[in-house]
Amino acid sequence: MDTLLSLRVFAEVAEQKNFSAVAERLGLSPAMTSKHVKHVEARVGARLLNRNSRNVSLTEAGAQYLQTLRPLLDGLSEAEAQLTSDGLSPRGTLKMSMPVWMSNPAFAKILTAYHQQNPHVTFDIDLSGRKINMVEEGFDLALRVAFKLDDGLIARKLAEVTFQMVAAPAFLDSFGRPETPDDLINAPMLAYSQVAADGRIRFGGEKGLDLKLRPILVSANESILHQAAVAGMGFAMLPNWAAQDDVKDGRLEVVLPMVEWPNLHIQAIYADRSYLPAKVRSFLDFLAGPDGFTAVLK
Known part of the structure; x- marks a missing residue:
């Protein structure tokens, strides 16, 4: 069998998790598609895919093999593309x-x-x-x-994002407007679970701030934290980018604007x-x- 074609078939099936869809896309029969995958498994001496009548998934060996194989296939496609007039154009x-x-x-x-x-x-x-x-x-x-x-x-750093502590005016009217960072200790917080699930905000090293707020809503979805802050549920640490319109229109207020809250980088993450x-x-x-x-x- 054509080993290079078999490798490409395996990569497509591994990523699409569907033999029939790959067969149709590549102009092969489902039986031939399966034979190509079995050919690759026979060459490497390991089972690469788990498959039954409903599902296709990578085995641990299959995931490792795909991670090594995909850049090689991409590199080969690029080398072939360079021979065409529009080969380097993004598509x-x-x-x-x-x-x-x-x-x-x-x-x-x-x-x-x-x-x-x-x-x-x-x-x-x-x-x-x-x-x-x-x-x-x-x-x-x-x-x-x-x-x-x-x-x-x-990871590749793309840009720096400035964060700020915000809350709704009505909430601040009731809770009070903090005058120092210590006024936030044990305050109700809408916490982003990927950064401060326990409500602790620590930055600036030994001379920086270490505050422990009280999480009342924890989520990995920034949108619900943002909307809960606008609704007046508690304090939230939001990117300037996300909060600026609400601050401008009076739906949110910046809390302790003199404090230099953490700056974090937007990173692009991709396979090596x-x-x-x-x-x-x-x-x-x-x-x-x-x-x-x-x-x-x-």
Whole structure:
């Protein structure tokens, strides 16, 4: 059998988790598609896929093999593409995961501006806020502010985001407006579980602040924290980008504006590949350029 084709078939099935869909896409019969996968498993001497009548999933060996194989196949595709006139132009679907708070008009403008320059790239965006497995789930890119890197992933800093403590005016009328950071100790907090699930805010080293608030709502979904703050439930630490319109229109107030709250970096997380597909590389460069985050994080 054509081993290179078998490797490509295996990678497609592993990422799509569907033999029939891959067979139709590649113009193969389902039986031949299965034979190609079995050919790869026979070569490596390990079971790479678990499959039954309903589900297809990677084994541990399969996930490890796919992580090594995918950049090699991408590199080969790029080498072949360089022989064509438009081979280096970004194209295809960019599958991306990003925080809920980035679902706003400013980031929509970034996506629109990029797409206008690269009309052959489409987006598939996950806003669930869950921890993803980039290799097994076929994600090209994840945008994160707080992220612990798994093995085989690398991070690229794209922009710095300033955070601020905010609360609704009605809530502050009732609770009182803090005059010092200590006034926030044991105060009701809407806590982002990825950073401060226990309500503790610590930054600035030995001479910085170490505050312990009282979480009354904990979530990995920034949107519910934001809306609860506007509704007057408690204090929330939100990115300036997300809170600025509510502050401007009086729905939220900045608490202790003289305090320099933490600045965190938006990072691009992607699989450690020696070659990045043109669609990923061009989008990363766009985000880091003058029309990307710089244009909206002012």
